[in-house]
Amino acid sequence: MFVYMLNIHLILIFIVNICQGIERPLVIGHRGSAYLPELTLESQSIAHAYQADMVEIDVCLTRDNQLIVIHDLYLNAVSNVKDIYPNRSRSDGYHYVIDFDLNELRNLTIHERIIPFTNTQVYPARFPSSSSIPFHLATLNETIELLLGLSHSTNQQYQLLIEIKNPEYHSQYNTSISSILISTLQAYNLTESHHPIVIQTFHIEDLLYIRENLNSRLRLIALLTWNHLNESSSNFDFYRSEEGLQKLETFVQAIAPNMELLVNFAEDGSIINVTNLTVLAHKYNLAVYPWTFRHDTYKGNFEQLIDFFHRTVQVDGFITSQPDIVIELLEKKI
Ligand SMILES: *[C@@H]1O[C@H](CO)[C@@H](O)[C@H](O)[C@H]1NC(C)=O
Ligand SMILES: *[C@@H]1O[C@H](CO)[C@@H](O)[C@H](O)[C@H]1NC(C)=O
Ligand SMILES: *[C@@H]1O[C@H](CO)[C@@H](O)[C@H](O)[C@H]1NC(C)=O
Ligand SMILES: *[C@@H]1O[C@H](CO)[C@@H](O)[C@H](O)[C@H]1NC(C)=O
Ligand SMILES: *[C@@H]1O[C@H](CO)[C@@H](O)[C@H](O)[C@H]1NC(C)=O
Ligand SMILES: *[C@@H]1O[C@H](CO)[C@@H](O)[C@H](O)[C@H]1NC(C)=O
Ligand SMILES: *[C@@H]1O[C@H](CO)[C@@H](O)[C@H](O)[C@H]1NC(C)=O
Ligand SMILES: *[C@@H]1O[C@H](CO)[C@@H](O)[C@H](O)[C@H]1NC(C)=O
Numbered sequence: 191m192f193v194y195m196l197n198i199h200l201i202l203i204f205i206v207n208i209c210q211g212i213e214r215p216l217v218i219g220h221r222g223s224a225y226l227p228e229l230t231l232e233s234q235s236i237a238h239a240y241q242a243d244m245v246e247i248d249v250c251l252t253r254d255n256q257l258i259v260i261h262d263l264y265l266n267a268v269s270n271v272k273d274i275y276p277n278r279s280r281s282d283g284y285h286y287v288i289d290f291d292l293n294e295l296r297n298l299t300i301h302e303r304i305i306p307f308t309n310t311q312v313y314p315a316r317f318p319s320s321s322s323i324p325f326h327l328a329t330l331n332e333t334i335e336l337l338l339g340l341s342h343s344t345n346q347q348y349q350l351l352i353e354i355k356n357p358e359y360h361s362q363y364n365t366s367i368s369s370i371l372i373s374t375l376q377a378y379n380l381t382e383s384h385h386p387i388v389i390q391t392f393h394i395e396d397l398l399y400i401r402e403n404l405n406s407r408l409r410l411i412a413l414l415t416w417n418h419l420n421e422s423s424s425n426f427d428f429y430r431s432e433e434g435l436q437k438l439e440t441f442v443q444a445i446a447p448n449m450e451l452l453v454n455f456a457e458d459g460s461i462i463n464v465t466n467l468t469v470l471a472h473k474y475n476l477a478v479y480p481w482t483f484r485h486d487t488y489k490g491n492f493e494q495l496i497d498f499f500h501r502t503v504q505v506d507g508f509i510t511s512q513p514d515i516v517i518e519l520l521e522k523k524i
Contacts, residue, residue, distance in 0.1 A: 214520040215500060216243040216507030218351055220482050221261060224511035226317050227268065227302045229259045230325045231336055238340050242513035244349040244388065245337075249330050251360055251367050256292040257330035257374060263287060263359060266306035269298040269327070283307065288363055292329065300325040315486045330371075334378055337386065347386060353413070354391040358422060368396045372404045383407050390446055392421035394429055394438070401441040411479065412438050414447040430467060435474045444477035444506070452480050452503050459489040461498055468503050481509035483516060493519055 219237030221228035222245055226236060229247055237245045248261045264284040265271040271278075271285040274297050279285045284306070287295070302319035303312045311319045328336075333350065341348050352371065360367040371389070380387045390411035391397060397410045417426050428434040430451065438445065447467060454462040471478050480499065485492050496519045499505050510516045 214517075215505055216479065217513045217516050217520070218242060218244040218246050218479060218507055218509045219513040220246050220509050220511045221248070222246075223513060224313065224316050224484070224486060227300050227319075227325050229261060229268075229328065230300055231328045231332060232325060234328070234333065234336060235340070237513050238337075238348050240514040241346075241517060243507070244351045246351040246353065246509060247330075247333060248353045248355050249367070249371065250287045250355045251363070251365055251370065252290055252292045252295060253288055254291045255365055255370060257367075257371060258287065258292065258295060259328040259330060259333050260287060261355070263356060264306075265290075265295075265298065267303050267312075269300050271298055274298055288360075295327055298327060300327055313484075313486055330374060334375075334380070338378070341386070349386040349388065351388045351390060351411070354389065354393070354396060356422070357391060357393045357396040368400050369404060372400060372406050372408075375408070381407060383409050388443075392424065394422070394424040398441050409444075410442040411444040411446050412442045414445050414451060416451075432470055435470050435476060439474040439476060442476065444479055445471050446479045446481060446509065449480040449483070449499070452478070452499070452505065461495075464503055468505060472504075477506035479507035479509055480505055483508050483510035483512075485510075485512040485515050496520065 219240070219242035222230065222233030223237040223240065226233040234245050234247070247259050249257045250260050250263060252258055260268070262268070264286050266284050275285060275294070278289060280289070301321065302317045304310055304319050305312060309319070330352070337348050337350050354367055354371060357367050375381065375387060385408065388409040388411060389397070389400065390413050392413045392415065394412050397412060400406045401410060412429060413421070414426055414430055415421050429438060451465065452468050453464055456462050468478050483496065488495060492515070496508065496516055499508065500520060508516050
């Protein structure tokens with residue numbers, strides 16, 4: 191009962207937050223923004239400067255249990271790790287974050303995402319991966335200090351959406367990445383639902399753990415996808431059902447599904463019809479933030495795509511690599 195009431199309280203605050211002066215859906219900068227190498231402080235700064243309502247980041251643990259901001263469990267797609275530590279890969283050829291101490295990782299430089307072991311950029315239209323600018327890995331602490339510092343210096347409220355990467359993988363190393371995250375946030379006094387931090391992960395049971403065992407009052411979002419992608423052992427077939435959404439309502443404020451769970455697309459990328467997931471989620475007071483809207487790779491008409499998700503699907507937010515473009519399109523349409 192207590193948990194239930196706590197949640198009503200959280201949901202109300204969440205709705206108030208969302209409604210504060212924002213008439214359009216939220217715009218969330220995926221890995222910062224697409225304009226500089228992903229997740230660097232520079233890339234995050236651009237998303238903040240473009241007035242993204244939130245900046246989405248991913249966190250992993252180093253060997254010495256420090257939280258760093260990186261998307262993959264390995265370092266090879268975004269750094270020069272193989273040049274700096276040629277003898278530290280595992281038998282699959284990859285260098286894993288968990289095998290390095292933070293001080294070792296500070297020696298790396300970061301570049302635009304490539305296909306590991308090639309010179310091929312994943313997103314050719316983005317910042318050149320061959321650039322010699324020494325971007326660096328950001329720690330979570332630095333990212334929080336950027337958020338708080340910019341909020342102070344610009345007198346605007348920025349928010350961070352923190353994705354916990356693969357809690358089950360981290361637990362193989364006997365560490366609860368969720369506990370370390372919550373205690374790190376506590377050290378910054380970031381504990382309340384009105385604070386500028388939101389947490390998401392694909393391992394839904396970790397969200398329940400954060401709410402019920404760690405007693406966190408922070409806003410939580412359930413990432414949803416298909417079971418066959420193995421993003422976690424959570425049963426997404428269940429969490430996408432009416433019964434599952436009803437359960438989610440008791441401990442999270444929103445769902446973040448891949449956009450193909452909300453809309454059926456044809457082979458050529460055109461829209462066929464809308465699924466019932468958004469309507470069902472709204473029935474259980476869950477906001478809906480689909481991902482990932484990429485202007486540089488979408489084959490169809492990006493403006494029509496955004497308009498469709500806004501007006502027809504009626505999502506509550508967009509997770510996008512180009513927050514500036516999505517904000518412009520949404521504000522133009524109001
Ligand atoms: C690291 O590997 C290179 C070849 O990949 C080898 O020449 C070198 O001796 C190794 N260094 C150490 C310290 O094992
Ligand atoms: C990495 O940085 C540490 C200091 O934190 C230094 O002792 C070490 O030699 C550096 N390693 C390489 C390969 O540059
Ligand atoms: C984790 O803890 C278990 C049980 O205490 C132990 O058997 C295992 O070796 C530990 N693993 C690591 C990677 O420390
Ligand atoms: C980050 O901040 C936490 C909490 O203050 C602290 O325990 C931790 O050592 C810091 N880590 C780094 C890498 O600065
Ligand atoms: C957190 O709040 C406590 C109590 O109000 C205060 O003493 C401490 O300085 C704050 N810490 C930070 C990092 O703001
Ligand atoms: C997910 O795991 C199953 C069973 O281990 C495997 O067959 C499948 O290829 C995996 N899928 C992906 C996308 O990795
Ligand atoms: C929507 O499209 C899918 C895929 O083509 C189809 O299986 C489904 O029956 C359609 N649903 C409705 C309500 O038209
Ligand atoms: C929603 O759609 C799914 C898949 O098409 C279907 O299995 C489910 O029964 C529908 N749920 C409701 C409540 O309409």
